[in-house]
Amino acid sequence: MALGLLATGVLWSVLAPGGNAASTADSNEAVRQGRALYLQGCSTCHGLGAQGSNTGPSLIGVGSAAVDFQVSTGRMPLAAPAAQADRKAPIYSDTQIAQLAAYIDSLGGGPAKPEVNDKQISDADLAKGGELYRANCAQCHQAVAQGAPLTYGKYAPALTESTATQIIEAMRTGPESMPVFGDRQIDEKDAVAVAAYVKHLNKAKSPGGFSLGKYGPVPEGLLAMLVGIGGLLAVCLWIGARQKV
Ligand code: HEC
Numbered sequence: 704m705a706l707g708l709l710a711t712g713v714l715w716s717v718l719a720p721g722g723n724a725a726s727t728a729d730s731n732e733a734v735r736q737g738r739a740l741y742l743q744g745c746s747t748c749h750g751l752g753a754q755g756s757n758t759g760p761s762l763i764g765v766g767s768a769a770v771d772f773q774v775s776t777g778r779m780p781l782a783a784p785a786a787q788a789d790r791k792a793p794i795y796s797d798t799q800i801a802q803l804a805a806y807i808d809s810l811g812g813g814p815a816k817p818e819v820n821d822k823q824i825s826d827a828d829l830a831k832g833g834e835l836y837r838a839n840c841a842q843c844h845q846a847v848a849q850g851a852p853l854t855y856g857k858y859a860p861a862l863t864e865s866t867a868t869q870i871i872e873a874m875r876t877g878p879e880s881m882p883v884f885g886d887r888q889i890d891e892k893d894a895v896a897v898a899a900y901v902k903h904l905n906k907a908k909s910p911g912g913f914s915l916g917k918y919g920p921v922p923e924g925l926l927a928m929l930v931g932i933g934g935l936l937a938v939c940l941w942i943g944a945r946q947k948v
């Protein structure tokens with residue numbers, strides 16, 4: 704027993720504190736790197752201590768989910784003030800985004816970047832996700848996530864390019880005029896189901912041929928009127944013109 708205790712003690716002192724020290728050092732390093740990136744690329748608008756300025760809001764307490772969402776969708780760094788920040792190609796690498804997120808996270812907690820893997824997405828309950836999507840998101844993002852205009856030059860973007868992580872981050876952080884959907888409203892499993900449903904919509908085929916932007920009955924009706932009825936009229940005229948009087 705004495706040997707056993709000794710061995711456990713030795714193993715513990717060799718493994719456990721070493722591991723912790725290493726990971727704290729790693730995260731301190733990430734925070735330090737993130738702070739340097741922040742000062743260079745973000746502090747002009749968000750302030751030297753992320754306290755905010757008149758060109759950008761405070762980032763204290765927004766959490767790593769907000770930083771990952773804004774920077775991985777290319778919305779930040781904002782080039783110039785506009786009605787809404789557009790999705791662009793991101794200018795920071797994944798490692799740099801993680802460092803920026805670690806720095807902002809170190810200033811005060813907020814929603815953390817969600818971890819979601821392909822298996823969770825493929826195992827998710829699509830029917831439940833669809834139900835939640837139609838109840839909570841379709842009024843702004845359109846029934847099949849093609850996006851739609853809002854008031855004052857703002858718009859709910861199409862969700863065709865969003866990754867599952869970004870979809871959950873958008874729900875948790877509510878960018879600009881989008882409301883926040885916290886885990887009491889949509890829990891973790893349901894949030895994954897919503898993300899899986901949006902990804903499913905993006906992959907869905909169009910059995911009828913051309914999807915016409917998946918905008919639904921309006922463009923389809925317009926096409927039917929112009930091409931269908933227009934075509935029939937043309938045939939009528941052609942028959943009329945051939946008739947010998
Ligand atoms: C030109 C000014 C400007 C620069 C540069 C800029 N931002 Fe922003 N940022 C804004 C404005 C304005 C908003 C609020 C409107 C919006 O969300 O689009 C914002 C919003 C944000 C938000 C969302 C805050 C919330 O409450 O959810 C995050 C996170 C953020 N910025 C991070 C960054 C990071 C990280 C950088 C540097 C890589 C950066 N920003 C660079 C102006 C800027």
Ligand code: HEC
Binds near residue numbers: 860864870
């Ligand atoms: C009141 C309207 C509104 C509702 C409801 C809404 N959104 Fe949004 N959503 C927006 C707006 C506006 C933006 C753009 C924000 C920005 O550009 O900073 C957005 C952005 C997004 C993005 C980022 C798209 C990209 O560029 O990658 C995702 C993902 C998203 N929403 C998902 C959802 C989901 C999922 C729901 C339902 C749980 C939802 N939204 C409900 C208005 C809405």
